[in-house]
Amino acid sequence: MxxxxxxxxxxxxxDGKSTLIGRMLYDAGALHDDHIAxxxxxxxxxxxxxxxxxxxxxxxEREQGITIDVAYRYFATPRRRFIxxxxxxxxxxxxxxxxAASNADLAVLLIDARQGVLTQSRRxxxxxxxxxxxxxxxxxxxxxxxxxREERFRxxxxxxxxxxxxLGLKNLCFIPVCAVxxxxxxxxxERMPWYGGPCLLxxxxxxxxxGDRNLVDFRLPVQRVVRPDAxxxxxxxxxxxxxxxxGDEVIALPSGFRxxxxxxxxxxxxxxxxxxxxxxxxxxxxxxxxARGDLLVxxxxxxxxxxxxxxxxxxxxxxxxxxGTVLLIKLGCQWIKARCESIRYRIDPxxxxxxxxxxxxxxxxxxxxxxxxRPVFADPYSRNRQLGxxxxxxxxxxxTVGAATIVERTDYDAELKTDRAVPERREVVWHHGQVTLAxxxxxxxxxxxxxxxxxxxxxxxSTLAFxxxxxxxxxGMACYVLDGDNVRHGLNRDLGFSPKDRAExxxxxxxVSRLMNDAGLxxxxxxxxxxxEDREMARGIIGNERFLEVYLETSLExxxxxxxxxxxxxxxxxELPSFTGISSPYExxxxxxxxxxxxxxxxxxxxxxxxxxxxxxxxGWET
Amino acid sequence: xxxxxxxxxLDQLEAEAIHILREVASEFERPVMMYxxxxxxxxxxxxxxxxxxxxxxxxxxxHVDTRYKFPEMVAFRDARAAELGFELRVYHxxxxxxxxxxxxxxxxxxxxxxxxxSGLLDALQEGGYDAVIGGARREEERSRAxxxxxxxxxxxxxxxxxxxxxxxxxxxNSRVNSGESMRVFPLSNWTELDVWRYIERESIPVVPLxxxxxxxxxxxxxxxxxxxxxxxxxxxxxxxxxxxxxRTLGCYPCTGAIASxxxxxxxxxxxxxxxxxxxxxxxLIDHDQDGSMERKKREGYF
Numbered sequence: 001m002x003x004x005x006x007x008x009x010x011x012x013x014x015d016g017k018s019t020l021i022g023r024m025l026y027d028a029g030a031l032h033d034d035h036i037a038x039x040x041x042x043x044x045x046x047x048x049x050x051x052x053x054x055x056x057x058x059x060x061e062r063e064q065g066i067t068i069d070v071a072y073r074y075f076a077t078p079r080r081r082f083i084x085x086x087x088x089x090x091x092x093x094x095x096x097x098x099x100a101a102s103n104a105d106l107a108v109l110l111i112d113a114r115q116g117v118l119t120q121s122r123r124x125x126x127x128x129x130x131x132x133x134x135x136x137x138x139x140x141x142x143x144x145x146x147x148x149r150e151e152r153f154r155x156x157x158x159x160x161x162x163x164x165x166x167l168g169l170k171n172l173c174f175i176p177v178c179a180v181x182x183x184x185x186x187x188x189x190e191r192m193p194w195y196g197g198p199c200l201l202x203x204x205x206x207x208x209x210x211g212d213r214n215l216v217d218f219r220l221p222v223q224r225v226v227r228p229d230a231x232x233x234x235x236x237x238x239x240x241x242x243x244x245x246x247g248d249e250v251i252a253l254p255s256g257f258r259x260x261x262x263x264x265x266x267x268x269x270x271x272x273x274x275x276x277x278x279x280x281x282x283x284x285x286x287x288x289x290x291a292r293g294d295l296l297v298x299x300x301x302x303x304x305x306x307x308x309x310x311x312x313x314x315x316x317x318x319x320x321x322x323x324g325t326v327l328l329i330k331l332g333c334q335w336i337k338a339r340c341e342s343i344r345y346r347i348d349p350x351x352x353x354x355x356x357x358x359x360x361x362x363x364x365x366x367x368x369x370x371x372x373x374r375p376v377f378a379d380p381y382s383r384n385r386q387l388g389x390x391x392x393x394x395x396x397x398x399x400t401v402g403a404a405t406i407v408e409r410t411d412y413d414a415e416l417k418t419d420r421a422v423p424e425r426r427e428v429v430w431h432h433g434q435v436t437l438a439x440x441x442x443x444x445x446x447x448x449x450x451x452x453x454x455x456x457x458x459x460x461x462s463t464l465a466f467x468x469x470x471x472x473x474x475x476g477m478a479c480y481v482l483d484g485d486n487v488r489h490g491l492n493r494d495l496g497f498s499p500k501d502r503a504e505x506x507x508x509x510x511x512v513s514r515l516m517n518d519a520g521l522x523x524x525x526x527x528x529x530x531x532x533e534d535r536e537m538a539r540g541i542i543g544n545e546r547f548l549e550v551y552l553e554t555s556l557e558x559x560x561x562x563x564x565x566x567x568x569x570x571x572x573x574x575e576l577p578s579f580t581g582i583s584s585p586y587e588x589x590x591x592x593x594x595x596x597x598x599x600x601x602x603x604x605x606x607x608x609x610x611x612x613x614x615x616x617x618x619x620g621w622e623t
Numbered sequence: 624x625x626x627x628x629x630x631x632x633l634d635q636l637e638a639e640a641i642h643i644l645r646e647v648a649s650e651f652e653r654p655v656m657m658y659x660x661x662x663x664x665x666x667x668x669x670x671x672x673x674x675x676x677x678x679x680x681x682x683x684x685x686h687v688d689t690r691y692k693f694p695e696m697v698a699f700r701d702a703r704a705a706e707l708g709f710e711l712r713v714y715h716x717x718x719x720x721x722x723x724x725x726x727x728x729x730x731x732x733x734x735x736x737x738x739x740x741s742g743l744l745d746a747l748q749e750g751g752y753d754a755v756i757g758g759a760r761r762e763e764e765r766s767r768a769x770x771x772x773x774x775x776x777x778x779x780x781x782x783x784x785x786x787x788x789x790x791x792x793x794x795x796n797s798r799v800n801s802g803e804s805m806r807v808f809p810l811s812n813w814t815e816l817d818v819w820r821y822i823e824r825e826s827i828p829v830v831p832l833x834x835x836x837x838x839x840x841x842x843x844x845x846x847x848x849x850x851x852x853x854x855x856x857x858x859x860x861x862x863x864x865x866x867x868x869x870r871t872l873g874c875y876p877c878t879g880a881i882a883s884x885x886x887x888x889x890x891x892x893x894x895x896x897x898x899x900x901x902x903x904x905x906x907l908i909d910h911d912q913d914g915s916m917e918r919k920k921r922e923g924y925f
Contacts, residue, residue: 267673
């Protein structure tokens with residue numbers, strides 16, 4: 001079986017784009033006789049076929065002699081199947097071009113050799129870059145009208161290549177053609193012997209695109225829950241990316257619940273695995289509460305959660321976008337309300353200059369920020385063309401008002417905000433390395449945080465700390481637990497339980513937490529830390545914005561009833577002189593960030609509540 | 624093939640169609656699928672079974688019966704419905720009872736407008752459907768080449784080609800207001816050959832009229848017109864038995880057969896790989912006037 005290549009074409013009205021496609025299909029023998037006959041019939045002139053008629057479809061267009069919407073053409077050669085999305089070229093049809101570009105593996109752009117690189121040609125390259133079309137083929141057409149001169153071709157190639165490279169477009173190919181006569185389309189032109197490169201069709205047949213698919217990040221947006229009867233519960237959807245196999249562990253988002261793939265089905269056929277692009281139904285080992293719009297992913301490769309989205313958008317609406325506009329967005333299989341927080345800038349696609357504007361109109365291209373009414377899990381578009389793309393829809397009129405892609409960004413504001421006073425210590429100067437916090441935040445995709453558990457012995461600090469650590473790691477977050485007992489085995493083995501030693505214990509823990517936070521990690525500490533003063537010291541060392549105080553308010557009676565290490569018993573018998581709660585006081589936090597009573601809440605409930613707080617503090621790292 | 628990570632063209636088309644069918648079933652309140660009994664409908668029915676397995680197809684299938692369908696088609700339709708147990712709704716156009724509404728007296732344009740287009744619009748209005756799944760393929764005809772996969776219709780069921788919603792990635796905008804509807808075309812990117820190759824691969828039953836057999840026809844304007852179904856003969860015409868088959872199926876007065884000896888799916892595929900004529904040349908309705916399909920489509924025809 002041959003494979004499929006999705007091509008988009010774009011060019012200005014008179015570049016001869018429709019002619020190029022028509023002529024190529026004709027020369028490749030891909031046209032039916034009745035189609036060929038209709039090319040003669042409709043031709044203005046008569047005796048010579050008008051190849052443009054093949055793709056110019058609608059009446060209104062034929063009357064005006066121009067293409068006004070994307071037209072799809074299908075053809076095959078023995079080597080490959082092709083779908084051509086033929087897009088109108090001029091500015092007012094930017095949205096149609098974006099429609100064509102969104103699914104294209106390759107773009108064929110036309111430049112009229114007489115005119116050279118026009119602003120419109122630059123706009124086309126820009127839209128291709130914006131929508132991530134992986135490669136461009138530039139056909140320099142009407143070479144007959146410039147005497148088939150190589151210098152003219154090279155001049156255009158140099159100018160356009162320079163511009164395209166600035167956009168980050170890397171896969172570029174330039175071919176000089178004369179579409180109306182078929183030069184260099186299917187057959188090598190004898191009129192341009194200086195050109196040694198491939199002809200158009202052979203290039204399209206050979207170009208390798210299978211590597212474009214993202215087979216790394218398994219993402220299955222749940223489209224439907226299938227539950228025909230009590231014996232079957234499946235989740236249907238199309239893999240946005242990646243590969244999944246029977247037996248794989250998966251996490252459901254946003255809930256964070258884990259299970260394993262029990263079976264994969266395509267219709268009634270069971271499959272051992274599914275890959276990006278396949279529409280399947282999966283069954284899990286456990287019954288989880290999963291709904292349309294949820295996402296199944298692998299543990300250890302979890303997409304980022306966004307409360308705000310930074311986007312590049314092509315605005316396609318009649319109405320204007322301003323800060324404050326409320327929109328609906330469709331991402332994967334879910335609809336979410338969002339508000340436009342700001343229009344960062346509009347880009348002039350001809351000069352690539354950023355402009356400050358108050359509103360966007362039809363066909364504007366801009367960087368915007370949306371605040372979501374509900375957080376979503378998504379990938380940057382540069383990494384995932386499926387789960388990094390979204391539709392903007394008018395909340396009032398239901399029209400599609402834009403296409404948008406999620407931008408990956410490095411934001412140095414984050415670093416400035418979390419910078420705090422360096423402890424004043426004589427000659428010691430804080431040495432700044434070359435790696436900034438922003439770099440680490442970018443790398444780990446999380447903001448550092450210290451979750452500081454406090455509470456009586458037996459309240460469940462260590463149990464919760466390790467359960468939370470497990471959950472966060474599963475969510476793809478880098479974290480580590482500093483546990484009271486464990487630390488006293490090494491780092492703090494010289495310390496006892498006097499108030500002074502307890503204070504030093506806490507200080508060292510806080511310093512270690514701070515270093516680990518500086519390394520970008522999320523820290524979870526599980527220490528009784530009974531004194532308000534010590535906890536405030538820790539807060540001061542670690543920094544208020546990175547300190548999440550969690551008070552386990554489980555009562556002394558319950559803790560003593562549990563007595564997991566037999567400590568209360570020893571304390572009651574007087575064996576332990578300063579045991580918190582019995583022979584040493586515990587000062588309750590005045591304003592903890594979170595209070596949990598492990599007597600009334602299960603470990604899972606606690607972890608869910610903790611996870612929520614952590615997410616709020618660690619995920620909005622871009623701001 | 625790298626360890627099964629590559630999926631074939633047919634697999635890609637199948638996945639795209641299943642995705643679309645699932646979106647419709649999930650996002651609309653009253654979807655319906657047009658079932659015209661032809662090969663494309665057979666493929667869509669099969670795709671539905673795959674998309675919703677092991678559940679039932681979650682929407683009804685609707686056939687607008689002009690009463691000019693081949694008897695073999697009606698028999699096939701009823702047999703499939705009985706076998707698979709999907710919900711079949713058959714709509715008879717009001718004008719269908721009026722014998723004067725026929726293509727011979729009215730001409731194909733007005734007959735189609737009355738029996739098909741207005742019949743369809745009546746059926747859709749009566750059913751209050753907000754999404755109508757159709758089997759049209761973009762390859763079939765020039766105006767279809769520009770239609771979206773999710774194609775918006777106003778409250779009168781009309782298509783406005785100039786104001787189509789842009790369609791990005793595989794993110795379909797399903798939102799409509801009350802009274803408005805969406806036409807949805809899961810086979811948009813399929814070609815005639817894809818349809819037959821898929822029918823062969825998946826062993827999908829189709830109406831026997833697609834296979835070559837000796838049939839009584841008259842030759843008229845280079846087309847083989849079925850005789851014996853009530854088609855009035857012109858002076859001098861005598862039906863003759865010819866080995867032929869139907870490449871597309873519609874109403875018998877307006878569907879021409881092609882001379883063919885293709886009696887198996889493999890034969891049909893070989894024949895199509897070598898043909899020099901496109902599919903709809905056997906549909907008389909499309910030749911009526913330049914741009915005829917686009918005009919019909921604006922009015923609501925599929």
